[in-house]
Amino acid sequence: MTTAAPGQPGPASRTLAALPDGAADVVDQLVHAHQQRGSQPGLAYGIVAGGTLVHAGGLGERWLGGPPPDEGTVFRIASMTKSFTAAAVLALRDDGALRLDDPAADFVPELRGLPPVTADAPAITIRQLLTMTAGFPTDDPWGDRQQGLPLAGFAALLRRGVRAAWPPGTCFEYSNLGYALLGRVIAAATGAGYAEFVTARLLGPLGLDRTGFEAAVVDPAGLARGYQRRPDGWAELVPDGYGAFAPMGGLFSCVRDLARWASGLAAAFQAGAETAGGPHPLRRATRREMQLPQVTIAPQDVLRLPGDPATGVQHGYGFGLFIEESPAWGRIVQHSGGYPGFGSHMRWHPETGLAVIMLANSTYAPAHQLGTQLMEAVLRATEAEAGPAAGGGPPLAPGGPWPETVRAQRVVDQLIRSWDDRVAEQIFTENVAQDEPYAQRRAKAEQLWQRLGPARGESPHPPEYDSPAHCRWWLHGAHGDAAAEIRLTPEDPPRVQSLALAVPPAPGSALAEAIAAIISLLNAAARHWPADQPVSGSVDTGLVVRRLRMAAAWAGPCRAGALRSGNGRTTAALELDGEFARLSLAVEVDADSGRLHRVDVAPLS
Secondary structure: OOOOOOOOOOOOOOOOOOOOOOHHHHHHHHHHHHHHOOOOOEEEEEEEEOOEEEEEEEEEOOOOOOOOOOOOOEEEOHHHHHHHHHHHHHHHHHHOOOOOOOEHHHOOHHHHHOOOOOOOOOOOEHHHHHOOOOOOOOOOOHHHHHOOOOHHHHHHHHHHOEOOOOOOOOOOOOOHHHHHHHHHHHHHHHOOOHHHHHHHHHHHHHOOOOOEOOHHHOOHHHEOOEEEEEOOEEEEEOOOOOOOOHHHHOOEEOHHHHHHHHHHHHHHHOOOOOOOOOOOOOOHHHHHHHOOOOEEEOOOOOOOOOOOOOOOOEEEEOOOOEEEEEOOOEEEEEEEEEEOOEEEEEEEEOOOOEEEEEEEOEOOOOHHHHHHHHHHHHHHHHHHHHOOOOOOOOOOOOOOOOHHHHHHHHHHHHHHHOOOHHHHHHHEOHHHHHHOOHHHHHHHHHHHHHHHOOEOOOOOOOOEOOOOOEEEEEEEEOOEEEEEEEEEOOEOOOOEEEEEEOOOOOOOOHHHHHHHHHHHHHHHOOOOOOOOOOEOOOOOHHHHHHHHHHHHHHHOOEEEEEEEEEOOOOEEEEEEEEOOOEEEEEEEEOOOOOOEEEEEEEEEO
16 A cells, blocks of 8 residues: 555555455444443444445434444535535536636525635635635534525525635635525525535535435434433434525535445546446546645644654545545545534545445544544554555634624623523524533533632633634633633624634543552653553553653643633633643543543643
8 A cells, every 4th residue: 555645645445345354343333332421322433445335334213212223324414515515516617507716696695795814805706605714704513503594584694694704715614505606606606505416516426315404314213313421311402404504514415325425525536437446426527626735734743752643643624524644644635524423534545445434323432533534444454454645723814703703701700600681692592502401501510619629810821713614712710720711703793603622631530540659650751651540441551651752752741720611511611721731631531430431642832
């Protein structure tokens, strides 16, 4: 197996017709370990080789008390829909119905009155909507709750006004609104409905007969129901019906259909004529274009050892797809989906044609994490059989954060200190209470302060703004600092669409003990994992120890600093203040057994 240079995957001449020996067993073991954590009632998964679904399975329940899912069980795939929307736009481009550099306002007239972020900002183009560079701020999770918004309601929202955070074409920021607008572009260009065009042009010709925009695409017995974890257990969620935001996340599908979709995209890199890899409604060159990075994304600058597949990975976005360029594996193409009740992930390796599909039925289930592990396991098995391969954020927009962001931060800060549902109703969008009821948010805030201790005025950490519509700030207590984070919608005027609180672990808890043990290992420059610290089978303790030693060499002796995120029971991400540099430490444990599931250490600027 050879590795292509970044940006040049080359023909998949090493396409594999089957999985290497033992790979399926490793995949099953990883999936079983993940399911035992209880992150979702059920999940379905599949592995593609040679353009065929060669291994698939399911664990848990399609619905509480129901049978396990399988490769034909239908889940909502959420943002994985974006690849279908992008393919539909490119098909229209190939037909001559539009050009990617056409102004989006030619198809969506309500955009003509959009005020520019800067005096010299150009009009938004279709290409910029496709590549998430139109300038809109990230709108998860508000956008998820707009799924069923009627077309007339969407038009009214646009007439009221939407807000851009950046001049078009200057940086990447993930936008559901942008893909909802592409649905309007498709409808205007075709004179038909968005769903009708996608179904006729893509789903039908590919035989994706268990993929569609309504849950009724299959018999209820073949449908996975979505769930949200609440203090008293799993609560079933009824998914929104088809609406104006369907182009960003409205599809339902199954492992079997998505395996065909992924393999068709991967096959575009096979050597041969236009028909190589089988018939497809989209030209091979166009499918390759979808998988070419159109814009770069700031990489996760994680401390890695030489030879670790994540070392030096470059991240980009194509058309409806994320692209990773790895020195170890070459190009990997992927996209996740997260939605109330569901989480999904697909990724494939064009050079070999290997692909992984993961679907789960809980709110924002961590399918990306498991999908990444499965692909890594399959590629390692391939390497063992075929031989080794050859081997921060954007600047703030003009003017800094929106004034509404600064005002909202002040209001929410007071709300966290003294919760009032009436204030919450005024400042938050409707999805905030839907995602987590106010009673639970109030309890979380009270728990946070119980563990932080009495408030001690302003934190020495200044607020952080990842974009004009985002703020992360620090709650300062007698026992330390914990982060609070808000995001505003792209509406005009904007509203607060999400609130995240970092809850400190309780003293003496499994999570607190694990954090203390890991910091002790780092400071001791330990060469071996301690026998009394239990770990799950998915953790490579030797690799963790080597990374901790590298981190110690970089930062020197460290102590626990501010908490950046975490639920206080099983997860925590905190800053480590070292003698020479600062690090971040992310930890996940099983709260009952104390078994460690994940350790990541990374430098902080």
